[in-house]
Amino acid sequence: MTVLATGTRLAGLKARFAPLFADIAQGAAERDRTGELPYQAVADLAAAGFGAVRVPESHGGAGATLPELFELFVDLAAADSNIAQALRAHFAFVEDRLVAAEGPGRDKWLARFAAGELVGNSWTEVGTVKVGDVITKVTPDGEGGFKINGTKYYSTGSIFADWLDTYAERTDTGKRVIAAVNRHQPGVELADDWDGFGQRTTGTGTSTFTDAVVAEEDLIDFDTRFKYQTAFYQQVLLAVLAGSAKAAERDFAAELKARKRTFSHAAANVAAEDPQLLQVIGEVYAASFAAAATVQRVSTALQGAYETALALHTGEASAEADEAANDAAELASAQAQVVLTPLVLNAITHAFDALAASATSVSKNLDRHWRNARTAGNHNPWVFKARLIGDLAVNGTELPRVWAIGASK
Numbered sequence: 001m002t003v004l005a006t007g008t009r010l011a012g013l014k015a016r017f018a019p020l021f022a023d024i025a026q027g028a029a030e031r032d033r034t035g036e037l038p039y040q041a042v043a044d045l046a047a048a049g050f051g052a053v054r055v056p057e058s059h060g061g062a063g064a065t066l067p068e069l070f071e072l073f074v075d076l077a078a079a080d081s082n083i084a085q086a087l088r089a090h091f092a093f094v095e096d097r098l099v100a101a102e103g104p105g106r107d108k109w110l111a112r113f114a115a116g117e118l119v120g121n122s123w124t125e126v127g128t129v130k131v132g133d134v135i136t137k138v139t140p141d142g143e144g145g146f147k148i149n150g151t152k153y154y155s156t157g158s159i160f161a162d163w164l165d166t167y168a169e170r171t172d173t174g175k176r177v178i179a180a181v182n183r184h185q186p187g188v189e190l191a192d193d194w195d196g197f198g199q200r201t202t203g204t205g206t207s208t209f210t211d212a213v214v215a216e217e218d219l220i221d222f223d224t225r226f227k228y229q230t231a232f233y234q235q236v237l238l239a240v241l242a243g244s245a246k247a248a249e250r251d252f253a254a255e256l257k258a259r260k261r262t263f264s265h266a267a268a269n270v271a272a273e274d275p276q277l278l279q280v281i282g283e284v285y286a287a288s289f290a291a292a293a294t295v296q297r298v299s300t301a302l303q304g305a306y307e308t309a310l311a312l313h314t315g316e317a318s319a320e321a322d323e324a325a326n327d328a329a330e331l332a333s334a335q336a337q338v339v340l341t342p343l344v345l346n347a348i349t350h351a352f353d354a355l356a357a358s359a360t361s362v363s364k365n366l367d368r369h370w371r372n373a374r375t376a377g378n379h380n381p382w383v384f385k386a387r388l389i390g391d392l393a394v395n396g397t398e399l400p401r402v403w404a405i406g407a408s409k
Contacts, residue, residue: 010068013053017072020048025079025247029365031201032372037192038083038201042160046116050076051087054094059107060114066306067299070239074292077243078250081372082201084243086157088236089121093165093180096226099309105217112163120158120183122166122207124405126151131406134169138179138214146170146214147187148179152207158183159190159203166209167222178225180218187212198368198375227326228305230401231333235298237376238336241344242291244373249288251366252351253281255359263356280354287347294336301332330399331392334385341377348373 024041031038045051054069055061064072069091077084097109125135136150148168158164164181181188187210194204226232256278259271268274308325311317348370352359359366391397 010071013062013064013068013072014075017045017048017050017075020044020050021075021079024076024083028080028082029368031080032082032368033362033365035200037159037203038080038086039160041080041083042086042118045083045087046118049114049116051090051094051116051118052113054091054098055110055113059110061110065299066303067296070235070295070299073236073239074242074246074295077240078246079243080201081240081244081247081376082199085199085236085240085376086160086202086204087118088233089157089165090119090161091236092229092232093119093163095232095306096178096220096229099226099306100224101313117162118157118160119163119165119180120155120161120203122152122155122158122164122181124152124154126153126206128407131409132404133406134167134176136166136168136209137171138168138177138219139171141213144216146179146216146219147211148181148209148214149211150209152209154194154204155190155207156202156204158207159192159205164188164207166207170219176222178220178222179214180220181209181212181214185212196375198371198373226309227322227401228302228309228329230403231298231302231305231326231329234333234337234380235295235302237379238291238295238298238333238340240376241340241373242288242295244369244376245284245288245291245344245347248348248351248366248369249281249285251369252284252354252359255364255366256281256354259355261356277354280350284347284351284354287343291340291344291347294340298329298332298336301329305329326401327398330401331389334389334399337380337382338386338389341382344373345370345377 027041049062052061053064053072055063057063073084094113097106100106125133129135136148136152138146138148141147148166150168152166161183164183166179166181167176168179169176183190189208191206192203193206194202257272262269262271262274266274267276271277305325305328308317308322312319312322388399392399
């Protein structure tokens with residue numbers, strides 16, 4: 001198999017998207033305050049080819065490696081962490097198509113990505129569904145096609161997307177599949193009803209399918225899904241955390257520099273020269289640096305899993321090597337999650353110590369950085385990951401690479 005994403009100059013990619021990220025950052029605080037969804041910002045990114053940065057240059061993309069992709073993701077998350085998380089499902093679907101078998105089906109998807117089409121998420125069942133059950137069903141329509149029915153929640157990014165990556169079960173075979181559902185049809189209804197205190201404008205909410213049409217060629221056997229998917233999904237959230245730290249270092253430093261008031265018992269007459277306050281900002285910067293460096297380490301592990309998957313197709317890697325690379329990616333993402341969640345949250349909390357009561361003003365909206373990081377950190381609870389890492393260290397028990405959520409027994 002041809003290696004599809006071999007890398008490009010990171011500096012060129014950063015320069016290419018920096019103006020867009022700067023525009024996105026300008027409106028991020030106001031969007032968070034009002035709940036306005038970033039339709040135009042996402043559309044601008046798609047038109048600029050951001051959704052195709054992993055697609056090979058031969059197929060109209062930028063051919064970026066995973067370390068390069070996630071460098072860009074941290075920059076985007078620093079501009080607006082909501083938009084970075086809204087694109088999580090898109091890049092996971094792109095990754096799955098990159099490691100899929102060569103052929104017209106994969107080429108068609110790569111062409112869609114290069115044309116600016118985006119993919120959203122629709123996996124989590126609504127309500128007290130048993131762990132592992134899939135209520136959303138795909139049924140043959142008797143005319144060579146299929147219909148999908150069901151309701152999903154946590155459909156992050158779907159409201160901006162052209163296709164919905166939907167986890168479902170076929171009624172004819174009982175197989176679990178990914179149904180790539182065209183969002184632009186009457187049988188699909190998307191609601192922006194996510195009510196979390198953070199990540200408010202990710203376009204997350206409920207997806208409802210009522211006899212929506214799915215082509216047979218757009219049903220993908222779930223068992224063929226790329227093996228490092230859980231680590232990849234987690235890595236997007238790690239980039240969101242790192243980007244939130246980067247945004248906090250930027251905004252809190254600017255606030256301290258502009259501050260006109262001080263206290264009679266302060267260590268300096270000017271707040272921007274106060275050594276205690278400068279130390280606080282320095283500690284926030286250091287935490288941000290550590291977060292970005294941790295994301296880089298996970299990216300390297302993911303790139304290893306990607307390259308091994310391609311080598312497995314050509315017989316240049318063994319099944320054992322493939323399993324080892326995927327286990328390494330899962331462990332890297334889990335360890336990073338355990339470290340970054342408290343690191344970033346504590347750093348942003350500490351950043352407020354460099355300012356005074358005015359920092360809590362709703363008009364400044366500085367608290368969005370903490371709220372967004374806290375919300376991203378609540379996905380896939382890190383406390384479970386810490387236990388699993390300990391079980392691996394002590395007993396050699398491998399981390400699960402696919403897991404589910406549902407009602408308690």
